[in-house]
Amino acid sequence: MNTVAAPAGFSLFRYSAPHLVYPLAGKLAPWFYALAALLGAAGLYIGFFMAPTDFQQGDSYRIIFIHVPSAWMAMFLYLVMAFWAGIGLAFNTRLSSLMASAIAPTGAIMAFLALWSGALWGRPTWGAYWVWDARLTSTLILLFLYLGFLALQAAIDDPRRADKASAVLALVGVVNVPIIYFSVQWWNTLHQGASIRPGGTTMATIMLVGVLVMVFAFWSYAIAMSLSRLRALILEREKRSQWVADLASGRAR
Amino acid sequence: MQWGSVENFLNMGGYAPFVWGAYAMVAAAIVAEIVLVRARQRSALQAARSHAERDSIRKGA
Numbered sequence A: 001m002n003t004v005a006a007p008a009g010f011s012l013f014r015y016s017a018p019h020l021v022y023p024l025a026g027k028l029a030p031w032f033y034a035l036a037a038l039l040g041a042a043g044l045y046i047g048f049f050m051a052p053t054d055f056q057q058g059d060s061y062r063i064i065f066i067h068v069p070s071a072w073m074a075m076f077l078y079l080v081m082a083f084w085a086g087i088g089l090a091f092n093t094r095l096s097s098l099m100a101s102a103i104a105p106t107g108a109i110m111a112f113l114a115l116w117s118g119a120l121w122g123r124p125t126w127g128a129y130w131v132w133d134a135r136l137t138s139t140l141i142l143l144f145l146y147l148g149f150l151a152l153q154a155a156i157d158d159p160r161r162a163d164k165a166s167a168v169l170a171l172v173g174v175v176n177v178p179i180i181y182f183s184v185q186w187w188n189t190l191h192q193g194a195s196i197r198p199g200g201t202t203m204a205t206i207m208l209v210g211v212l213v214m215v216f217a218f219w220s221y222a223i224a225m226s227l228s229r230l231r232a233l234i235l236e237r238e239k240r241s242q243w244v245a246d247l248a249s250g251r252a253r
Numbered sequence B: 001m002q003w004g005s006v007e008n009f010l011n012m013g014g015y016a017p018f019v020w021g022a023y024a025m026v027a028a029a030i031v032a033e034i035v036l037v038r039a040r041q042r043s044a045l046q047a048a049r050s051h052a053e054r055d056s057i058r059k060g061a
Helices: A012-016 A018-050 A059-091 A094-126 A134-155 A159-173 A178-185 A205-237 A242-248 B006-014 B016-058
Strands: none
Touching: A012 A018, A012 B016, A018 A059, A018 A094, A018 A205, A018 A242, A059 A134, A059 A159, A059 A178, A059 A205, A059 B006, A059 B016, A094 A134, A094 A159, A094 A205, A094 B016, A134 A159, A134 A178, A205 A242, A205 B016, A242 B016, B006 B016
16 A cells, blocks of 8 residues: 555545645646746836836835735735634644645735835835834734744644644634724724725726736735645655655655 | 836836835845745655655665
């Protein structure tokens, strides 16, 4: 018995098996990297060569093309991470918890980039790199939650207990995401209100197009990164199983 | 092109340190993340390989 047979017929639960997700993630990741590169190139071209200089902010506004994507991804990835952590906690599925762990570092980086790009945008436009307003503070908390998730996982030796503990942290932290989103409505903030709403937008169309293309670029990148990291995590976690031994010593696919 | 010259483009209307400071950090973060994940994958495979070898020695294969 060298390899585990795949279940007969098609079932969604097929993809709760690490030995089946590992090759699937390996096949999908390159496509998402390619998509990220293409969309990124297109978005940057739109942002720098098609979008005009802003009447009020000059060319400093061009930070928007990385600030909004990283901020949206930081929030979105947190929700996805918490979802998988919750599934792993509720159904005791190892792979779900691994998916949450795979997303966490990418999400943390996105939160950091949102804060960094925001600070550099804030200095010339507001006169300050940082203020303790509701949106900036809650985004900083988001970064701390990501780091806390990673630190908690690293601190607990038993992997399954680590998964469960960090899942609780991730789930409790979900409340922060709507706080970030609605902060500019609920409180008096220095950070501007929503310019992009389901009902419409106040920004020039070409700028909006550039922002949206970059959002999808960052999204593809995050997917590619998470899938790649998931593969490494699967190998680390499952190295005692036969399929990993076969894979690593080159005996079988 | 709307910039007129490479110099104007790099100058970003006087906001060069802010705009390029932000974009440079994004580029650095992307490169660092890709490098680190690839390194993690390599060492995970290596660890799995060592584990498999030790296992087969222990089992007398």
